[in-house]
């Protein structure tokens with residue numbers, strides 16, 4: 149890989165981390181949607197969708213499943229490789245979802261802003277998964293209440309949260325509030341990128357937050 153291509157990936161990751169509002173996200177991902185898989189996922193050896201999917205299957209998660217911040221559908225693909233659930237996708241970016249839709253894995257696509265509340269009824273999904281959406285410049289711990297609202301009783305959510313983002317936005321405090329209202333939580337740490345990643349971010353980790361009741 150040329151030095152020029154490597155720094156392009158790094159630049160896009162830095163730009164994504166520096167976003168500061170839902171509108172910024174819409175505009176940024178509109179321009180990245182078509183290149184995201186080749187430029188970022190392949191180029192960075194991005195294994196986080198696989199990490200989330202395998203944890204969800206290990207916990208015997210069941211469908212219907214909602215992929216939160218589904219983007220171009222990389223997590224849906226990993227879930228479908230491991231099990232045949234009915235799976236839906238939601239994201240703030242219509243353009244990212246258009247790329248996902250073409251892959252034919254999601255039976256429903258919902259454009260929505262997590263921070264404003266999703267157009268989804270309470271207790272709708274037995275499984276909720278997310279990779280790469282709880283990170284710098286994207287969404288924070290306040291969104292966990294919205295996820296809890298749409299998760300069915302007895303359901304399980306597996307959500308990746310960038311480790312540095314976790315500490316800088318104080319996810320621990322929100323977990324305490326969720327636990328006080330009866331939720332169970334568990335956390336495990338995983339690598340975001342695989343061994344082929346050559347970027348400075350290659351050793352970055354995410355926490356997989358497991359949320360149930």
Ligand SMILES: C[S@@+](CC[C@H](N)C(=O)[O-])C[C@H]1O[C@@H](n2cnc3c(N)ncnc32)[C@H](O)[C@@H]1O
Pocket residue numbers: 170173174177196197216217218219220221222223238239240241244260261262263278279280281286287
């Ligand atoms: C780094 S991408 C991850 C996409 C995919 N899950 C993956 O692992 O490749 C982050 C996604 O979060 C979405 N996003 C950012 N802010 C959002 C919000 N407020 N509501 C819903 N989705 C949001 C972006 O549009 C983008 O598709």
